[in-house]
Amino acid sequence: MDRLRNLRTRLLSLAANHSDRLVNEALATADARKWHYAVLATLAEQGPASQSQLSDRTGIYRSDVVAVLNELATRGQVDRAPNPADRRQNVITLTPAGRRQLGKLDRILSGVEEELLAPLTMPERAQLTRLLTTLVDHHGHPM
Amino acid sequence: MDRLRNLRTRLLSLAANHSDRLVNEALATADARKWHYAVLATLAEQGPASQSQLSDRTGIYRSDVVAVLNELATRGQVDRAPNPADRRQNVITLTPAGRRQLGKLDRILSGVEEELLAPLTMPERAQLTRLLTTLVDHHGHPM
């Protein structure tokens, strides 16, 4: 009885679904989605990269990276230039506007995390982080 | 640095995403998706119900319940009859074939949970279940 309530795969889905909804609602106020954040954050931390590198690092499929970069580029948050050393590749660079946007998104996501984790104590949050990291690391993870 | 890796909302998404992929791949071998399981399990545990009750209990939107029931009905796993007491409603009943299918899906999902939680010890699994349940219960959950 109550299989649904006790099914861990479902609990995970429900929690993530709720989390994603919060994230998307919040990011939407800055005209962004989570893919945008993933790309901007990766560029800020690992520097300029080709699109396939971005795909590997964020876990976003290379065909979807194209669309995200199109949007970031038209917003002026990212610069896309052909790589002279290998003309198959583009070099994607974070612009100052992109860096500002990333800061904004960081602040937004801080608030979302706080809201999501509100019912948990600090040690519980650390536990959850540890357990989820173990799960994600065990199964082939991106990045 | 490494914001993505430490972002709890992202960890949750990644873990759930992986879990969902395992679930869907496994359920696909029985020609089912997770919505089918949710409906069958709910019917088995709470008895015959109207579609709006099923929607409330599973968290699946009523417009989507229609499509799921269409599929379950053509597979003969569920019976859909008008409710004589209120002709706006249908009464959805689990058939013997539906109960057999549910048993099959239960076994499949057991295997998936085991695979997903493999990197965790038993106490850790209990911890994870508790933490996720706290999260899900805190924010308005279905069912």
Place this chain on the structure above:
DNA sequence: TAGCTTCGTTGGTGTTACTAACGATTGCCG
């Protein structure tokens, strides 16, 4: 040079989540 691979790109698919609107029915209220 020929052939394989990589890269970005286009154009799809499927699942999930969610909204709007409709006709039919029912319940409520005046």
Place this chain on the structure above:
DNA sequence: CGGCAATCGTTAGTAACACCAACGAAGCTA
């Protein structure tokens, strides 16, 4: 009782995400 609001199932549509196949251009290698 009669009208109105709410409910129910249904259709049709949107959006985000994850993922796949195939293409031409470019590079690498045998």
